Amino acid sequence: MKNANEFYQVISHCEVNSRDDVFDLISEHVSQDSRFSSKKELVEQLKQRENAGDIQIAEHVLLPHIESPLLKQSQLLFLRLDRPLRTWNEHIENIELIIVVLLKENDELATKKRIRSLMKKLADEAFIIALLSAKNQATFQKELTEI
Amino acid sequence: MSSKENREQRLLLFFSKKQDYVTSEELANLLNVSKKTVYRLIKKINDESDGTLLLSEKGRGYKLDYEKYISQNRLRSTKTSHYTPAERRKRVMEELLLSSPKAKNVYDLYEEYYVGDSVISTDEQIISKELAEYDLVLARKNRTIAIIGKEANIRKAISDLIQLLNIIDIDELRSNKQLNFNNYDVLFVLDQLRMMEKQLNITIPYPYNVNIFSHLYILISRSRKVGTSIFAEKVAEVSDGQKEKDLILHHVAQETITNVENYLHEILSENEAYYLYQYLVSSRMEGKETIGTHVNFSSEVEQITRFYLDEMSTLLNTSTKNEAIFVDLGNHIKPMLNRLAHNIRVKNSLLTQIKMGYGQIYQQVTKVSQHVSEKYHFPEINEDENGFITLYFARIIESNQVPIKTIIMCTTGVGTSELLKVKVAKKFPELEIIAVVSTKDSKKLLRTYTDIELILTTVQLTNQVPITTLLVSAMFTADDQRRLQKKIEVIYEER
Incomplete structure (x- = not known):
């Protein structure tokens, strides 16, 4: 299920079984407008960022993020997993929500x-808990109204 | 405590803080004794402890075996079945004070200690000396002894004796085996304390709660042991004007005394409610009305608080101009002035540590206190009070450290770093977060801000930077916080 907001998309009921599945999902939903020569390039950048430092921001929540000149517009993706992803890597497990931040290089200040x-x-922490416990897409959206 | 025991304690306390070798010369200077005395003291400490507590090394001096010290302290505090001579004297004195002016049979008094007449006679001499400080006399008549003196002095002596036990957590009283306390009385008095707090919608913090506890406990024990008739003697003049000063406090005091009367099935002197009122008005109270406000400070409290802040600010060469500091200290000064007026002494069980740890501040506070007494015509402000005030200024100095200029970094400068900023700002007010940046902007930024002291980053930095750097996770886990705390300490030390 997609959300029409051009700045962010909430994608519920994601079915992923591995880290690679997640990357596939991200590249699927990245704006068609990007200048990445291949999906692989985007994924490579995300992986590089992760190698530099952990992207877990709370229990059950990941925040992969990059800034790239190849993105034509900035984008936020909220991937809500139906079943928790058991293992992400050696020390990150049980992921339920993945917030992807794709920032166009030198994007305007407002963004x-x-x-x-x-x-x-x-x-x-209360906000994270609210996001994780949102029963349906509508409740989840409601939490995001401020952004 | 005799001065010898005191010296040993000071020496151990000094070593426990130092955690390094100290020469005998330094120690001699510290204690103001000869080097020979220092050798003797160290030998005595080592002889009396289980193994060598103070290690010596040629050319370096002495050092405390810290682990042994800690474990021995623990052992000592759990030992209850066997009394040291000092403990024995304390218990005998307590028993006599509680039943004064009634006389007690010497053999009954000493039955559980298994000591001979010569020991008892030495005890009598030592107790007599201690009692003299309170204008009390130990009277021996054939086989009985009694303590004779004014009711106010007797109560003061008991109160000091109880507070010598250094009770910090009042609930500890419920199960403290060192005390000869009547457990029912203890529970009753604790209940009364709680009720007073509830009625006034406040909490009475340590050490004031212990002080009020002692007062009520003594009242009950004394009434039971010697009857209430002797309490008619006036301890202080009660003026109607003072009674009116705080009707609610007075009302609560009256009600509590009525509870005590019902508990004892005895009528107490009218003065008792006023004495309790004096204790209440002399205690620091924490509650809705006192925190963050000073509407109820009298002009005297305000003036004296400002005087302390101004004088100390000059002496310590640090700024104390801050409303929060003013309110905090004012909330201490207000009951302190009442204590001075009513001649109530609150034992400061941390005094030795305060003098040792914040010696300079303590001396300066003492000086300012002398000025306060002269300028505002107050009785002398005693050591215990100066110790309390010292803690306020020690805290000011510690929190007055110039904040550490910090930059937070991640790859984008808007991702995890922004999130980290909020978490760090909440937990570490000593950090001043100058900017949140992306790693690629870092070089430019470090040129702009030359006085940065710390970089917190969520990504491993590839380039070497000449600034203290700490890699933390965006989760900002307990481990991250611990490592950051350590870094902060290092930065403070290097300054």
Whole structure:
């Protein structure tokens, strides 16, 4: 199920069994407008970021993020997993929500501000719990109204 | 405590803080004694402890075997079946004080200690000396002894004796085996304390709660042992004006005393409610009305609080101009002035540690206190009070450290770093977060901000930077927080 908002998309009922499945899903939903020569290139960048430092931001929640000149517009993807992903890597497990931040290089300040405000909210444990426990897409969307 | 025991304790306390070798010369200076005395003291400490507590090394001096020290301390505090001479004297004195002016048979008094007449006679001399400080006399008549003196002095002596036990957690009283306490009385008094707090919608923090506890407990034990008739003697003049000063406190005091009367099935002197009121008005109270507000400070409290802050600010060369600090100290000064007026002493069981750890601040506070007494015509402000005030300024100095200028970094500068910023700001107010940046902007930024002291990053930095850097996860786990705390300490030390 997709959401029409051009800035962010909430994708519910994701069925993924591995880290690679997640990357496939991300590249599927990345805006058609990007200049990545291949899906592989985008995934490569995400992996590079992860190699530099962990992307887990809370129990059950991941935040893969990159900034790239190859993106034509900035994008947020909320991937809600129906069944938790048991293992992400050696020390990250039981993932239920993946928030993907794809930032166009040197994007306008207004966009960065919106992302920042989301990040501030993500620092709040109560907000994370609300996102994780949202029963349906509508409740989940409602939590995001501020961004 | 005799001065010898005191010296040993000071020495051990000093070593426990130092955690390094100290020469005998330094120790001699510290204690203001000769080097020979230092050798003797160290030998005595080592002889009395289980194994060598103070290690010596040629050319370096002495050092405390810290682990042994800690474990021995623990052992000592759990030992209850066997009394040291000091403990024995304390218990005998307590028993005599509680039943004063009634006389007690010497053999009954000493039955459980299995000591001979010569020991008893030495005890009598030592107890007499201690009692003299309170203007009390130990009277021996044939085979009985009694303590004779004014009711106010007797109560003060008992109160100090109880507080010598260094009870910090009042609930500990429920199960403290060191005390000769009557458990029912203890529970009753704790209940009364709780009720007073509830009625006034406040909490009475340590050490004031212990002080009020002692007062009520003593009242009950004394009434039961010697009857209430002797309490008619006036301890202080009660003026109607003072009674009116705080009707609610007075009402609560009256009600509590009525409860005590019902508990004892005895009528107490009218003065008792006023004495309790004095204790209440002399205690720091924490509750809705006192926190963050100073509407109820009198001009005297305000002036004296400002005086302390201004004088200490000059002496310590640090700024104390801050409303929160003012309110906090004012909330301490207010009951302190009442304590001075009513001659109530609150034992400061941390005094030795305070003098040792914050010696300089303590001396300066003492100086300012002298000025306060002179300027505002107050009785001398005692050591215990100066110790409490010292803690306020020690805290000011510790929190007045210039914040550490910090940059937070991740690959984009808007992802995990922004999230981390919120988490860090909440937990570590000592960090001033200058900017949140992406790794690619870092070089430019470090040129702009030359005084950065710390970089917190969620990604491994590839380039070497000449600034303290700490890699943390965006989760900002307990482990991350611990590592950051350590880094902060290192930065403070290097300053």
